[in-house]
Amino acid sequence: MRAKISGDSFDYDGSISPPKGLRGIDTHKPFLDSLKSKNKKYTATHVFINSKRQSVRDDKANAKSNENGSCYPVMEQISHYLEARFEKLLMPDIYNGLKEGETFDQAIQCLDEQQNYVLDHDKNVQFFPVLYDESKLSILLAQTKKLSAEYPDDHYEIDFYFYDDQKDILDALHQHLTQNRHLLCRRLNLILVLYPPITEGENLIEYEIITGTGETDHNWRQSIVAMAKDCIASRAYQEMDPCNPSTGTPIRSYEDARNAQFDLSINLNFIKHWQPGAADAEQEEHLSAGKEKSKREKKGLKSIFRSSFSLFRSKESQRTTTPLEPPAPVEPGSNNRRGGLFHKEKLPKRESETRSRSTDLPLSRQFL
Numbered sequence: 272m273r274a275k276i277s278g279d280s281f282d283y284d285g286s287i288s289p290p291k292g293l294r295g296i297d298t299h300k301p302f303l304d305s306l307k308s309k310n311k312k313y314t315a316t317h318v319f320i321n322s323k324r325q326s327v328r329d330d331k332a333n334a335k336s337n338e339n340g341s342c343y344p345v346m347e348q349i350s351h352y353l354e355a356r357f358e359k360l361l362m363p364d365i366y367n368g369l370k371e372g373e374t375f376d377q378a379i380q381c382l383d384e385q386q387n388y389v390l391d392h393d394k395n396v397q398f399f400p401v402l403y404d405e406s407k408l409s410i411l412l413a414q415t416k417k418l419s420a421e422y423p424d425d426h427y428e429i430d431f432y433f434y435d436d437q438k439d440i441l442d443a444l445h446q447h448l449t450q451n452r453h454l455l456c457r458r459l460n461l462i463l464v465l466y467p468p469i470t471e472g473e474n475l476i477e478y479e480i481i482t483g484t485g486e487t488d489h490n491w492r493q494s495i496v497a498m499a500k501d502c503i504a505s506r507a508y509q510e511m512d513p514c515n516p517s518t519g520t521p522i523r524s525y526e527d528a529r530n531a532q533f534d535l536s537i538n539l540n541f542i543k544h545w546q547p548g549a550a551d552a553e554q555e556e557h558l559s560a561g562k563e564k565s566k567r568e569k570k571g572l573k574s575i576f577r578s579s580f581s582l583f584r585s586k587e588s589q590r591t592t593t594p595l596e597p598p599a600p601v602e603p604g605s606n607n608r609r610g611g612l613f614h615k616e617k618l619p620k621r622e623s624e625t626r627s628r629s630t631d632l633p634l635s636r637q638f639l
Contacts, residue, residue: 273425273426273427273428273458274314274422274426274427274428275312275313275314275427275428275429275430276313276314276315276316276317276418276422276427276429276430277309277310277313277315277316277317277355277429277430277431277432278316278317278318278319278414278415278418278429278430278432279306279310279316279317279318279319279353279355279432279434280318280319280320280321280410280411280414280431280432280433280434281318281319281320281321281322281346281349281434282321282322282434282435282436282437282466283322283324283339283342283345283346284322284323284324284333284337284339284342284436285436285437286434286435286436286466286467287299287345287346287349287434287466288337288339288345289339289345291337291338291339292338292339293339294340294345294385294386295345295348296345296348296349296352302466303349303352303353306353307352307353307354310353310354310355313430315355315356316353316354316355316356317355317357317358317418318346318349318350318353318356318357318358319358319360319414320342320343320346320358320360320361321407321410321414321433321434321435322342323403323407324342325361325362325363325374325401325403325410326361326362326363326374326398326399326400326401327363327374327377327378327381327396327398327399328398328400329401330342330343330378331381331388334386334387334388335388340385340386340387341378341382341386341387341388343375343378343379343382344379344382344386345386358371358414358417359371359372359375359376360372360413360414360417361374361375362401362404362409362410362413363399363400363401364399365413365492365495365496366399366400366401366402366496366499367399367400369399373399374399377398377399380396381396400532400533400534401533402499402528402533402539403533403535403538403539404538404539404540404541405538405539405540406440406443406444406447406540406541406542406543407435407440407444408444408447408541408542408545409495409498409499409541411433411444411461412454412455412491412494412495412498413491413492413495414431415429415455415456415459415461415483416456416488416491416494417491418431418459419456419458419459419487419488420487420488420489420491422458423487423489425458427458428458428459428460429456429458429459429460430459430460430462431459431460431461431462432462432464433461433462433463433464434464434465434466435463435464435465435466436465436466436467438465438469438476441463441465441478443542444463444542445463445478445479445481447542448461448481449479449481452481452482452483452484452485453483453484453485454483454485455481455482455483455484455485456483456485456486456487456488457482457483457485457486458483458487459482459483460480460481460482460483461480461481461482461483462478462480463478463481464477464478496525497550498541498545499525499528499539499541500524500525500549500550501545501546501547501548501549501550502539502540502541502544502545502546502549503522503523503524503527503528503539503544503550504523504524504525504546504549504550504552504553505544505545505546505549506546506549507543507544507546508537508539508544509523511537513535513536513537514535515527515531515534515535515536516534516535516536517531517534518531522535522536523553524550525550
């Protein structure tokens with residue numbers, strides 16, 4: 272008989288958050304009590320955060336605009352109430368190569384006792400960026416893959432509950448994962464839950480359980496990053512010409528997005544944009560283009576070399592076929608070198624030079 276493990280992943284704004292201006296979990300006590308009762312049948316329960324407030328920057332902005340404080344301490348309080356193990360994992364931990372919980376711990380250090388961000392605490396803090404996913408598919412897969420990897424053998428069966436208040440998000444997740452069950456471990460059952468409950472007419476909206484068909488993914492961090500790379504390189508995303516809104520630099524790859532601190536002009540949607548193998552195809556195309564450019568450059572250099580060599584041969588040919596002028600005659604016994612430094616034209620002898628050489632003595636001797 273398999274041991275049963277439970278995962279409870281909560282949304283915040285519009286779902287498990289306290290009403291505007293309030294703090295704590297008292298508003299949702301009846302719901303949490305029902306979960307506490309449910310979890311008694313499980314060997315262990317793990318609590319995750321699936322809110323889009325995955326980064327400290329997003330949590331801070333929403334806490335201010337919604338006046339409901341940071342979601343992080345509330346989630347931890349819920350976990351304690353359910354007597355569950357609290358998972359601090361947030362998506363910036365994955366995209367920035369951080370330890371699990373490092374983003375969470377950074378946020379807690381910037382909060383006061385009322386769970387509000389204190390400017391003096393965070394003004395010099397460099398918050399870790401996150402790749403925003405409108406669909407929440409990346410969040411769900413990171414959490415389910417992590418939990419499956421922690422209980423890797425067939426002795427365990429996992430029921431993973433994913434709570435959200437937005438029907439369109441849950442509808443899209445249900446359709447996508449029903450068609451792609453291999454993304455979930457075969458020992459995991461995914462239960463999508465609308466909270467607060469929504470009814471159509473008199474019927475409560477419930478989703479059919481999705482049982483995975485995939486294997487345990489021990490490299491789940493790398494798998495999430497690989498999916499992000501494929502999303503960014505996909506045709507559907509690239510057709511929208513994403514760029515860094517601060518600089519206008521095009522975003523063509525995951526590396527471009529990371530260099531832009533994941534600040535993109537168009538948000539990713541892992542359900543709509545995921546195209547398996549797109550990143551590898553883009554890289555091969557880039558390498559192919561580089562090789563083609565190298566070939567053209569080499570071909571151009573060869574052409575220049577041939578042209579230069581042909582010009583050299585042409586000049587050399589002209590030099591050997593043009594007759595040279597005969598050298599000027601040189602008198603026998605002459606020491607002059609034609610064309611040399613000592614070459615001088617032969618001038619007629621002066622009259623004094625025709626006299627007897629007997630007087631050609633040094634002055635010192637002529638006056639003796």
